[in-house]
Amino acid sequence: MxxxxxxxxxxxxxxxxxxxxxxxxxxxxxxxxxxxxxxxxxxxxxxxxxxxxxxxxxxxxxxxxxxxxxxxxxxxxxxxxxxxxxxxxxxxxxxxxxxxxxxxxxxxxxxxxxxxxxxxxxxxxxxxxxxxxxxxxxxxxxxxxxxxxxxxxxxxxxxxNGRFRGRTLGSGTDMFKLDEEYRTGKISKAELDAAEAAMSRxxxxxxxxxxxxxxxxxxxxxxxxxxxxxxxxxxxxxxxxxxxxxxxxxxxxxxxxxxxxxxxxxxxxxxxxxxxxxxxxxxxxxxxxxxxxxxxxxxxxxxxxxxxxxxxxxxxxxxxxxxxxxxxxxxxxxxxxxxxxxxxxxxxxxxxxxxxxxxxxxASAKCWDDEVIRPLDRPLTGQGGIMVLKGNLAPDGAIIKPSAASPRLMQHRGRAMVFENAEDMRARIDDPALDVDADTVLVLKNAGPRGYPGMPEVGTMSLPKKLLERGVTDMVRISDARMSGTAFGTVILHVAPESAVGGPLALVRSGDFITIDAAGRRLEVEVSDEELARRRAEFVPPPPAYERGYGRLYIDHVQQADKGVDFDFLVGGSGTPPSKVSF
CATH class of the missing domain: 3.40.50.2300 (Response regulator)
Incomplete structure (x- = not known):
């Protein structure tokens, strides 16, 4: 070296x-x-x-x-x-x-x-x-x-490790599960509160x-x-x-x-x-x-x-x-x-x-537990890694994590239920009148780098309460957001370009059919090019969330997810040239 x-x-x-x-x-x-x-x-x-x-x-x-x-x-x-x-x-x-x-x-x-x-x-x-x-x-x-x-x-x-009443708790992952158990009445508020202290110790x-x-x-x-x-x-x-x-x-x-x-x-x-x-x-x-x-x-x-x-x-x-x-x-x-x-x-x-x-x-590494780190002939899943999906819904790409997804949903077609932003999703997701079933594709807009701003970890949208009560444990979810690394599910993320800048995600409407073909690396909305062009002509970008300071700098210069969400003016290093003295 x-x-x-x-x-x-x-x-x-x-x-x-x-x-x-x-x-x-x-x-x-x-x-x-x-x-x-x-x-x-x-x-x-x-x-x-x-x-x-x-x-x-x-x-x-x-x-x-x-x-x-x-x-x-x-x-x-x-x-x-x-x-x-x-x-x-x-x-x-x-x-x-x-x-x-x-x-x-x-x-x-x-x-x-x-x-x-x-x-x-x-x-x-x-x-x-x-x-x-x-x-x-x-x-x-x-x-x-x-x-x-x-x-x-x-x-x-x-x-x-988190430990709670004989149960091993993993941060984030079990929080999502505990939240679903609480929302469906399987555990009490007191039990949920006790688990908080036991998870992060x-x-x-x-x-x-x-x-x-x-x-x-x-x-x-x-x-x-x-x-x-x-x-x-x-x-x-x-x-x-x-x-x-x-x-x-x-x-x-x-x-x-x-x-x-x-x-x-x-x-x-x-x-x-x-x-x-x-x-x-x-x-x-x-x-x-x-x-x-x-x-x-x-x-x-x-x-x-x-x-x-x-x-x-x-x-x-x-x-x-x-x-x-x-x-x-x-x-x-x-x-x-x-x-x-x-x-x-x-x-x-x-x-x-x-x-x-x-x-x-x-060279000299040894495994002491083949259940935790499995041999190659007994993998958790044969196709790990990250899949990059493209199509008319994500021209510059979107991603999905196969090891966290439900195999049955990796090839799927369903009606879209669109939420215009995270607040809209939180307000309506548990509404008993929400027009969804197990095949519905949940779509979240305006959660990308510029739209939220900051591309938060809201891509793992909560499942509708009424479907949880029926035993539904996973649904296809699509957004320009990220998700926590502790999360799981059939969640398609980082859709680029994002909706706030006029990407195709902004044009999706509830009732549109969406096709996910993970094996073919394809993500499509079943709407004609002519109809998408008409909707694009009507698109009005949301106003910037910040008018000054770092927030405005962020909105003006952040790149899209396929570029790493860095600032455009920071790509490429500057090294450490000799500096001028200050006195």
């Missing part, structure tokens, strides 16, 4: 680090930065040519998944100091899924900008990225990628294979996180050891000048797509990896998700797909076992952040 001209670890001739622009200069331009650092009690030795390691921390008490990251940062610092670096922790915007409104997705790009500009503006030679809750992982990776500095990802880890992210665990695992699959980064529980002491090892390793990455773009290559993204299929990962990974690739200039498109993941079996038996949770996944051997079992599908010569290759990393 060492390029020509790079200084090998341990070489006697020191390399001039970027931080030397601040700390190694003569006269007032060096005096002031050194003096201000010494005011914090840092000794001159720390400022004498050591690589400066930024510890990018998304800690916040508003983000339970990340509330332990300040403690984890101390373990990273210890590793940096042990390896001869100078660690400096800095905060960035934290994105907490349960509390932020209208949706954390609206602020992913803001957090990425925060990371990027903080790195670029400060004397940072390499960075350890501390992340946990869903959008913090792609945000920190996107920001670091735009600067192309040596980087390593340290995830906060999943929380402990420690620091850490969702312990299902939701978006947080998916992105932590894909960070590992991409090679930018150390082995087992994706699965060690937050409360496990081995998470702290991994943080310390990451602190050591980032110093070596800086010394060898191994930047994030040397790890996150096209083969790494291909591996991540296939691993996502094998673990039954979140659909949110689609927009996050597309955006990350865009920052790096990697040729990676929406269609690659289908092409690369089409024949990948899902072999990890975790909720929301079926049974187990992240504790069991870790105990079974974690992601190295998964990657070893699908090794014939992977680019084994892709680089790994610890040095060497992905193939070397997984």
């Amino acid at each position: 060492q390029a020509d001209g790079q200084r090998p670890v341990g070489a006697s001739e020191p390399r001039a680090y970027r931080s030397a622009e601040w700390f190694a200069r003569e006269g007032k331009y060096g005096f002031i930065p050194r003096s201000w650092m010494k005011s914090q009690g840092f000794s001159p030795e720390l400022l004498d040519g050591r690589p400066v390691i930024g510890i990018c921390n998304t800690w916040s008490e508003l983000t339970n998944c990340n509330r332990h990251l300040r403690e984890l940062a101390e373990h990273v610092k210890r590793g940096v100091l042990m390896a001869g670096g100078f660690p400096l922790e800095f905060p960035v915007t934290s994105l907490g899924e349960p509390l932020m409104r209208p949706t954390t997705m609206m602020f992913r790009n803001l957090a990425a900008m925060d990371v990027e500009e903080t790195i670029r503006a400060n004397p940072i030679d390499g960075v350890v990225l501390l992340a946990g809750c869903d959008k913090t992982t792609p945000a920190v990776l996107m920001g670091a990628a735009s600067c192309d500095v040596p980087s390593i990802l340290v995830s906060g880890g999943p929380m402990l 420690s620091a850490g992210s969702c312990m299902t294979m939701g978006t947080a665990s998916t992105m932590a695992s894909l960070g590992e699959a991409l090679g930018i996180g150390l082995p087992m980064n994706g699965s060690i529980p937050a409360a496990d002491s081995r998470r702290a050891v991994l943080a310390e090892e990451s602190g050591k390793r980032i110093v070596e990455l800086v010394r060898q000048n191994i930047t994030i773009s040397q790890i996150l290559t096209r083969p790494a993204f291909e591996n991540a797509v296939r691993v996502n299929g094998a673990i039954g990962g979140s659909t949110n990974a689609v927009v996050h990896l597309l955006a990350l690739a865009g920052r790096l200039g990697v040729d990676f498109k929406l269609e690659d998700w289908d092409r690369l993941g089409r024949d990948v079996p899902t072999i990890v038996d975790l909720k929301p797909s079926v049974r187990f949770l992240m504790e069991e996944f870790f105990d079974a051997g974690g992601l190295p076992v998964v990657m070893q079992r699908i090794g014939h599908l992977l680019n084994l010569d892709a680089p790994a952040v610890e040095g060497g290759t992905i193939g070397a990393r997984i």
